[in-house]
Structures are given as C-alpha cells and as structure tokens.
Amino acid sequence: MLIKNLALAGAFALSATVMTTTAVAACSFENDVEIKTLSAGFEAWKAVTDAMAECGNVSAELDQEFRTKQPAAFAANPSLYAIGGVSNGTVTPLLNEGTIRPLDDLVAKYGENLSPNQLIRVNGEVIAIAMMVNTQHLMYRKDIFEDLGLDVPRTYDEVLVAAQTIQDAGVVDYPLGATMASGWNIAQDFNNMFLGYGGTFYNEDSTPAVNSEAGIKALEMMKKLTAYMDPEYLVSDSTYVQQQFQQGKIAMANLWGSRGGAMDDPAESQVVGKVGSAAAPIAVEGGPPATTLWWDGIVIAKNIDDATADAAFRVAMEGLDSEMVQGANEDAIWLISGYTPGDMASGAIATATATPAPISYPSTSQMGLMHTALGNKLDGFFTGNMTAEETLAAVEEDYISQAKEAGLLE
Incomplete structure (x- = not known):
C-alpha cells in the first residue's frame, strides 16, 4: 500500500513565511476519558504529548522502539493505545493490518485548524494527521570548520576530505557520527546512500534489486566513512549521535532535523550556538541529496469505541495547536500554524528544495520488508564477515523469504 499524499510541499513553503496566530488556552476542554499514546521519544513528541496531557487523563509512552511495538498493540481488541505516533516509514504495518481508523468524520468535527497539507490520505480517506516534516541532513561544528578553513561539504567525497583534516587537527574525538x-538505523543509513547512488529497491514485480552497482557503492562509501567514527558505531542511534554532538565529541553527522534544537539546549549541550546545518551531501554529481523525506504525525486506533476515538482526536488536536508550536518552535519543522523556521531548519529546507530533490521514503509493503531485510543482514559487511556482494545477496534472500510469506511473491 502506498501513501500518495505526503504533505511535504507546504511545509517547506514555510521557509519564506512567518506565520502568526493568537495562542489559545492550555486546553479548550476537560478530558474525562483515559487516553494512552505510543510514539517516538524525540523532543517534538515530548512537546506534543505534554500539550495533550494538559487536557487530563492522558498518559504518553515515548519509546524509540515504538515501531516494533505498535503493530501488536494496535491489533489487540481493545487496542492498548488510542493514539499512535507514526511516520511515512512506520504507518504501513498498521494500514496493512487495518488497525487504524479513517479520520474524515473527526476532521470534519474537530479539525477546523488543520491545513490541507496535514491530511494524509490513502484511497481518498484521511488516515493520519501530519504534524511535522523531517529528513536526515548535514550538521556540523561551525567553529571547527571556521578554525580549520574548511568549506561545508557538498558531496560525500568532500565529507571524507574534511573528516581527514579534522582528524589530523585532533580537535574532537571523532570527525564523524x-x-x-x-x-532499523543502519538500514536507513544504507537507504539514504543507496538512493543517492541512484538505486532502486525492488522491481515492478516486487523482486529485490539492491544487489547492484548502486548497492555496492553505497556500502563501500559507508565503510569509508566509518574510519572516522567511534568504533562502536553499530550501537549508534539518533540519541547517541545527538549526545556526541552535545558533548563536543564529533564535528559532523547526517542527523535528523528533529534533533537540531537539542544542540542549542543549554541544559544539556556544551556546543550551544556552534552547530550549523546544511543540505545532506550528494553521492554523485548531478544527483539528489543522499537522504529521504519524511512526515511524522498521529493516527487513531480502530479497535476502540467511538467515544474514546472522539476524545483521542480532540486531545490530539490540542497537542497539535499553535500554542504548542510557540513553546517548541525549534524542536521540529512543524506543519502547524504558528511555526517560524529557525536557523537549524535551514539544512532540512535546503535538502528538501534541492534540484533534484530527494524522494519521500516509500510507504509500501515491499519497502517495509526490504528495510527489515537490510537491518537483519548489513552488519555482516561492517564486521568483515561478508563482502558487499555477499551481504546484498543475503539481504535479497531475506527479503524474498519475507515477501513470499506476505504473499507479494510466489
């Protein structure tokens, strides 16, 4: 199943527009229905769920492993959660299992402040409400680049040159994160690089296509980059890299835009005002930034009664209002009225508006299986147990097994 409307264009139009609204009360109603949410745990979700909680009787579970927990939790009857935080990369299993409900009636009832580009549709029905856009793009230490006379890398070959210069200078523990x-994370890192080299994940008949020249080049470039990283990079997720930046241990990383605001949080960062952002590097001349575009937003469980769904959607709208944005402006590139793009949004905006632009992460059943197969098998290459060709062959074998079980291949 493919999500056709990814609601990205309107978000980046905000880069040239400062939107203003009048803040409303903390919560416009008193919620007396128990509402549970399950979402990722980065700063934007903290802001949204805190705003929801102002209505009362809301408990939020913020968990970076949400994507593995949601399918079973939403398949339960009744669902273990009323609200799910999703993205175009994680909503597909819920759609395929039919465990989230169409939202058209609730949008008509309570969605008067939503903009059209927040309405994520499948087969004409609204199935999710987008709150923000996200992408992995280059973040770098402005002070180090200035001190060493370095230009911001535009290509991955230039990233390698800059990394060597930074390593030779000995100014941080590791040039790269x-x-x-x-x-999931290493698979997504491969996805970005693979697309940068012009790769195609699967053919029209759903057979795999990653064991290719683009796949080999992607793995080889990723391996070259690891020479400038903490040797424990196979445990390095987004929070790990964020903390490396905040603690002054690295000088560059292709990191999620939603992590940018944390760089300037004086309560936890030692590099306030020192981190800049730029477009994700390209892998080949004339190619797109080697990354993908994403949206994050909310869905409502199907296996709950209508009264709970009604309350959940009302609570969600309170979490996605302009007052929340005004208190968390730097935590995301919001699709919500009231957002003013800040300095750390510039890299994401430059990435999304590049020519050619990166694609939106494919929200298909095939891509879900491919992402899992990549996550299962890529370690073998980086631990030295398999060649690039052997690794990609193992990925395709894993994918084929999953696809046959799912009925996508015979």
Missing part, C-alpha cells in the same frame, strides 16, 4: 546502529 552516524546513525548506524544495527537494525
């Missing part, structure tokens, strides 16, 4: 933790 990367979200290459085993499983």
